[in-house]
Amino acid sequence: MPEPEWDPYNRDCPTRAMLDRIGDRWTVLVVGALASGPLRFGQLATRVDGVSQKMLTQTLRGLERDGLVTRTVFPQIPPRVEYELTETGRTLQEPLNALEEWASAHMADVLRSRAAHDAAV
């Protein structure tokens, strides 16, 4: 079954949009935060330091739409809403982890280079 030939280098390819979503600063962090299991909205807000509630909501809605996250509402007062990675969402973890690890591993190099470069000016 020959998958269609996705090509991110073509400006009209949907994978472009996908890279945008992945690249979204909050998406990476939210998916990462959900890696260890379901979390409530408030818990996510706490874990992902600095995210505004607007952005968190927006990010979660996007992930839900793309089938990467499920949203479960428990009908009680006060409301309780849990977010959890779907099967597909979990497959995204691996590449995202790789990214975070790369960032951690090479951050020092990058900062050094950046300092040197700026000093040279």
Added chain:
Amino acid sequence: MPEPEWDPYNRDCPTRAMLDRIGDRWTVLVVGALASGPLRFGQLATRVDGVSQKMLTQTLRGLERDGLVTRTVFPQIPPRVEYELTETGRTLQEPLNALEEWASAHMADVLRSRAAHDAAV
């Protein structure tokens, strides 16, 4: 040698900025395009479909500053400038490839989910 404990979940951690750079829609594509070897400015502009010359320049400057890409000017008229991944830049290829592959592999699922979700509204 215990690396400092980078934590992308902390809003003040430099890895946050790094994720921003990686997340940059053009960075992923430019690094990917350079994977197979050095390219000239114009070649990059062609490969990375849709990038404006302003964005390409900006992206390349950023990558250069971070020590991920080298910029070589050949003193001739008309000018010839080549960009090439550095050692560190090449290490970034792997995680980025993983991302592109994920996008290619799951794009169909995502589009399906998206359509279903929108239809449900």
Added chain:
DNA sequence: CAGAATCCAACTGGATACTG
């Protein structure tokens, strides 16, 4: 060819206030 510089429309995203 490879850019630098400028202008400006459009989108992003934070802060704030309100609700079921």
Added chain:
DNA sequence: CAGTATCCAGTTGGATTCTG
């Protein structure tokens, strides 16, 4: 608690023009 709605300042980035 988990949002929604609104306002708005700041940033992004495309188009265009000019240059060594």
